[in-house]
Amino acid sequence: MHAAVLEMIYNQRNEIKENWSEKMTLVRNDVFKEKVPKTLFQDTNEEFAALIFNSFDAELEDGRAFLRSFAEKLIRMGWPLSYFTKGMQTFRRVVLESISSGSEIPSKKMYETFYEIEEWVDEMVNQLVDEYSGSWETTLHQQRLALKELSAPLIPVFDNISVMPLIGTIDTERAKLIMENLLDGIIEHRSQVVLIDITGVPVVDTMVAHHIIQASEAVRLVGAECILVGIRPEIAQTIVNLGIDLGKFPTKSSLRKGIETGMELTKRQIINV
Amino acid sequence: MSVQSSVEVHTEWGIVSARQAGRNLAKEIGFGSVDQARVTTAISELARNIYLYAEKGEIIIETIEQYHSSGAKKGIKITAKDRGPGIKNIREVMEDGFTTSGGLGAGLPGVKRLMDDFDIDSVVGEGTVITAVKWLR
Numbered sequence: 232m233h234a235a236v237l238e239m240i241y242n243q244r245n246e247i248k249e250n251w252s253e254k255m256t257l258v259r260n261d262v263f264k265e266k267v268p269k270t271l272f273q274d275t276n277e278e279f280a281a282l283i284f285n286s287f288d289a290e291l292e293d294g295r296a297f298l299r300s301f302a303e304k305l306i307r308m309g310w311p312l313s314y315f316t317k318g319m320q321t322f323r324r325v326v327l328e329s330i331s332s333g334s335e336i337p338s339k340k341m342y343e344t345f346y347e348i349e350e351w352v353d354e355m356v357n358q359l360v361d362e363y364s365g366s367w368e369t370t371l372h373q374q375r376l377a378l379k380e381l382s383a384p385l386i387p388v389f390d391n392i393s394v395m396p397l398i399g400t401i402d403t404e405r406a407k408l409i410m411e412n413l414l415d416g417i418i419e420h421r422s423q424v425v426l427i428d429i430t431g432v433p434v435v436d437t438m439v440a441h442h443i444i445q446a447s448e449a450v451r452l453v454g455a456e457c458i459l460v461g462i463r464p465e466i467a468q469t470i471v472n473l474g475i476d477l478g479k480f481p482t483k484s485s486l487r488k489g490i491e492t493g494m495e496l497t498k499r500q501i502i503n504v
Numbered sequence: 505m506s507v508q509s510s511v512e513v514h515t516e517w518g519i520v521s522a523r524q525a526g527r528n529l530a531k532e533i534g535f536g537s538v539d540q541a542r543v544t545t546a547i548s549e550l551a552r553n554i555y556l557y558a559e560k561g562e563i564i565i566e567t568i569e570q571y572h573s574s575g576a577k578k579g580i581k582i583t584a585k586d587r588g589p590g591i592k593n594i595r596e597v598m599e600d601g602f603t604t605s606g607g608l609g610a611g612l613p614g615v616k617r618l619m620d621d622f623d624i625d626s627v628v629g630e631g632t633v634i635t636a637v638k639w640l641r
Contacts, residue, residue, distance in 0.1 A: 402516045434523060434541070436548040437608045444608075465541035472542065473549075473614035474600050 243329055248280050250325045258317045275305070279318055286355065295358065302362040315359045323352045383409040385416030391423040392493045394486065398431030406442035413446055417455045424493040425450060428486050430461030440475045447480045456496060458482065460489035508567075511551075514560035519551040522563040529565055530580055533640055542618040543580055543638050549611045550584035550634055556605055558588020558631070568637065579620070579639040587631035594624055 240247065255276050259267065282301055305314070326348055331341070382405050387393045393416055395409070417425060427443065429435065435443075447457035459482040462470075470477065483489040494500050509529065511522040526547040530540045547563060554561035564583040569576050596602050598616065603609035612634075616622040621637040 400520050402520075433527075434544050434548050436545050436552065437610045437614060438552055441608045465538040468538050469541050469545045469618065472617045473545065474610045474617065475608060475614075 239330065240326060244284060247322075247325050247329055248284075250329070251280065251322055252276055254321045254325065255318065258314065258321060262311055262313050262317065275310075276318075283319075283322060283355075298355065298358055299362060302359055303366075306363065306366050312360065312363045315363075316356055319352050319356050319359070323348060379408070383412045385412050385420070385425070387416075387420040387422065388490070389494075389497075389499075391421065391497050392426070392490065393417070393420055393422040393424075394426045394428060394490075396428040396431065396486075399433070401432060401439045401442065406439075406446075409442065410446050410449060413450060414453060417450065417453055422455055424456050424458065424496050426458050426460050426486065426489040426493060428461040428489075429459065429466070430463070430486070432466075435466050435470060437473055437475060440470065440473070440477070444477070444479070451480075456481075458489045458492060460484070460486050508564065510562055510564045512560070512562050513551045513554045516555065519548060519555060522551045522565070523548050526563075526565050526580070526582065529567065530638075533567055533578055533580060535580070535638070535640060539638060539640075543582070546615045546618045546636055546638075547582055549615050550582060550636070553611060554584060554586045554588070558586035561586025561588065561631075570639075577639055579637050581635060581637045582619075584634045585631070590628040590630055590632055591624070591626040592628055594626060598624075 252273075255272075259272050263272070278301065282297055285297060302315070327345060330344060330348075382399075383395060383397070385393050385395050395413060395416075397409070401409070413425060413427075416422065427446070429443075432439065443459065447459070450457040457480055459477065459480065462482055462484060481492065483492060491501070509525045511525055512518055513522060523544050527540055527544045530543045535543065547565070551563050554563070562585050564585065566581050566583075568579050568581045570579070591597055597612050599609075600613050601609040612624075615634075615636055619636040619638050621635075623635045624632065625634075626632040
């Protein structure tokens with residue numbers, strides 16, 4: 232940036248900062264609806280302003296590091312990105328106002344100066360947006376992985392008997408996982424009976440039923456037996472209304488009944504001692 | 505007076521949010537758990553048809569009232585609208601077991617059985633509008 236501009240901003244830093252802080256109260260009402268304590272907001276503003284002014288002096292890499300740690304702190308606090316972007320926009324407006332009101336810059340150079348300030352503010356905004364979206368992407372990615380791990384677990388409960396509890400909505404991707412985990416798990420645990428528990432599935436429509444039918448058919452092909460358990464009364468009625476034929480494989484109302492049947496099928500029983 | 509919500513369906517998540525909106529409204533009106541499940545499942549079928557065949561469209565869920573000599577009755581009305589390829593032969597799709605996607609072919613006839621009133625309006629090349637109503641008893 233031009234030395235003259237820098238010097239001007241530097242000379243008027245207190246004035247700029249005051250103007251800016253004042254305008255930021257509007258942002259507070261706008262972004263936070265006054266939910267953030269005033270002192271915390273002022274402290275953060277103070278830090279933000281210091282950061283902005285520092286970015287003139289500090290070397291490029293240092294400036295970036297400062298900005299990153301500041302952004303990280305606020306991401307942890309759950310402050311929205313709009314606080315940053317509005318803050319920077321307000322700052323730009325304040326600086327431009329004080330430049331155009333002052334006479335230190337000849338009007339011929341005005342456009343150039345505007346352009347430079349614009350560029351510098353944009354640079355900072357871009358970096359902040361990068362920090363924020365990067366953190367969102369990481370969170371999203373981690374949650375997706377976590378969800379995938381949870382989506383179709385096969386649990387061996389007894390010798391030769393495994394349970395797959397399903398909770399939540401079943402979409403195409405999950406249906407694929409269910410099929411894969413079922414078949415892999417049956418081979419791995421040498422299961423003869425698998426129980427698919429749909430207690431936690433909110434809606435059983437034709438697609439979900441279709442996937443379950445296909446999965447149980449595949450289970451039959453690898454030489455095991457599939458029992459559908461946890462059919463709630465209202466689900467039973469909708470299945471009948473839809474006209475879905477689940478007659479080909481055994482169903483039980485609860486997991487407990489399913490395990491008893493599984494025991495019978497593998498010629499064992501649970502007794503009291 | 506009618507409460508209305510409209511959900512756009514162009515991903516599988518749209519199906520889930522349409523379903524959620526339907527379940528909430530059905531609960532609010534006072535449907536029992538079985539009818540809630542029926543309404544939700546019907547929405548799920550209609551939304552999935554939109555997603556599968558028309559790629560995008562919308563599900564509109566609203567409360568309706570009808571006046572009789574014996575009093576008013578309340579209900580929930582689902583409208584599924586799309587600008588997809590349309591249905592060539594409506595008689596065919598209302599048959600159990602008819603499918604073009606390799607599914608069970610129970611979707612539309614199933615929805616008709618789940619709900620009280622059912623109506624299809626479809627023009628090939630222009631789109632389909634399906635309305636279905638469930639009355640509160």
